[in-house]
Amino acid sequence: MAKLQKSIDKRNELIKATIELVNNNGFHATPMSKIAKMANVSPATIYLYFENKQDLVNKTYIEVKEKYTKYAFETYESSMPVKKGFEIIWKRIAEFKLKECENAMFLAQCDNTPTIDETSRQEGIKHLQPLLDLWARGKNEGLIKPVSDYILYAYAINPLSFLMITQKRGAFTLDKTHLEEAYQSAWNSIKI
Amino acid sequence: MAKLQKSIDKRNELIKATIELVNNNGFHATPMSKIAKMANVSPATIYLYFENKQDLVNKTYIEVKEKYTKYAFETYESSMPVKKGFEIIWKRIAEFKLKECENAMFLAQCDNTPTIDETSRQEGIKHLQPLLDLWARGKNEGLIKPVSDYILYAYAINPLSFLMITQKRGAFTLDKTHLEEAYQSAWNSIKI
DNA sequence: TAAAAAAGAATGAACATTCATTTTTATAAA
DNA sequence: TTTATAAAAATGAATGTTCATTCTTTTTTA
Numbered sequence: 375m376a377k378l379q380k381s382i383d384k385r386n387e388l389i390k391a392t393i394e395l396v397n398n399n400g401f402h403a404t405p406m407s408k409i410a411k412m413a414n415v416s417p418a419t420i421y422l423y424f425e426n427k428q429d430l431v432n433k434t435y436i437e438v439k440e441k442y443t444k445y446a447f448e449t450y451e452s453s454m455p456v457k458k459g460f461e462i463i464w465k466r467i468a469e470f471k472l473k474e475c476e477n478a479m480f481l482a483q484c485d486n487t488p489t490i491d492e493t494s495r496q497e498g499i500k501h502l503q504p505l506l507d508l509w510a511r512g513k514n515e516g517l518i519k520p521v522s523d524y525i526l527y528a529y530a531i532n533p534l535s536f537l538m539i540t541q542k543r544g545a546f547t548l549d550k551t552h553l554e555e556a557y558q559s560a561w562n563s564i565k566i
Numbered sequence: 567m568a569k570l571q572k573s574i575d576k577r578n579e580l581i582k583a584t585i586e587l588v589n590n591n592g593f594h595a596t597p598m599s600k601i602a603k604m605a606n607v608s609p610a611t612i613y614l615y616f617e618n619k620q621d622l623v624n625k626t627y628i629e630v631k632e633k634y635t636k637y638a639f640e641t642y643e644s645s646m647p648v649k650k651g652f653e654i655i656w657k658r659i660a661e662f663k664l665k666e667c668e669n670a671m672f673l674a675q676c677d678n679t680p681t682i683d684e685t686s687r688q689e690g691i692k693h694l695q696p697l698l699d700l701w702a703r704g705k706n707e708g709l710i711k712p713v714s715d716y717i718l719y720a721y722a723i724n725p726l727s728f729l730m731i732t733q734k735r736g737a738f739t740l741d742k743t744h745l746e747e748a749y750q751s752a753w754n755s756i757k758i
Numbered sequence: 759t760a761a762a763a764a765a766g767a768a769t770g771a772a773c774a775t776t777c778a779t780t781t782t783t784a785t786a787a788a
Numbered sequence: 789t790t791t792a793t794a795a796a797a798a799t800g801a802a803t804g805t806t807c808a809t810t811c812t813t814t815t816t817t818a
Binding site for chain 1: 806807809810811
Binding site for chain 1: 589590591592593594595674675677678679680681684711713714716717719720721724725726728729731732735738744747748751752754755756
């Protein structure tokens, strides 16, 4: 038990270090030796937990994505009215991007580069299903535009990533007021 | 004259190769030797045109960004009515992202990673001024929501990048209809 | 006390950059 | 126009470093 616990801790440390280093320096400037050092572990130890560097990044991506979607749908029930459900999910996602900024930055970086295997990317998308179901329901009820889910996502959800990255770079702070404005824009862009 | 011409050609080839290789493999898996090979040039020659790898990528970013903004504002006149002006610019940007897909992908990748120097990033933003001016005018005239330009950008412009990347990955084609839908979402999200 | 986990040092490949040489170009004298 | 030549551009090979990964040994755990 204690043994297993220790292993999980180490694995978590490795993943945490990977996120932080890739966020700050990019994949290309994140050597295994630095990851090991930040996780207080020998470089060789990484290979007890992951096959190689690519595997480490893939697994990190999948874990963070799972954490993200779990958070997003935590307080949502599929019995909620469409508009309410969307608001709940949207605000949870916004909250995640603000509170778990490191995690969200990592996802944003991976989602726009060939860093991640296509397989791992697909794996990460799966968990978004509840949102797609909600939209299908909204379309049925004539509340949400009958357009491709990709377009809905592009306007309703993805802008949050841009805002988060912009905030992280300084020059702009995403406060309560901004968030409410953003939410209105999101809803306006997908509602009928 | 012929000499200078040749030099510019070679420089362009290098930039083109950089874009293609970084798009497909990412910065970390794009060695100078491959860039040289694709541009039909010796690795050493790159260093006659650029200081080092970082400089090559920075310069590539700035050049592509200039090409992008030049294209975006080509047919726009600051005397146009706000709504018309926005539509013109938006559709030019959409056109660029579809027709100059390689260039647009490169920008999207750079905009979300620490690949590029902060200085070069700033440099690239400058040329967006006409759009910000248009928005200022729109706010004055009570046509556009009085919110931060970052929020306007996040909802009106940035979604196009997501759609382009998604299309590039397959599973979805950005045709005329989709584009019109996207434009409506964009306008709905920023109009009062 | 044997098996598992972890460590640090070693290995070898990949790579950015530089070096020494060759090729091309522009100029100008014949 | 041809030829000579110095400067510029380009090259392929060499250099030295960085880094992912593995090997051997030590430490920890059950």
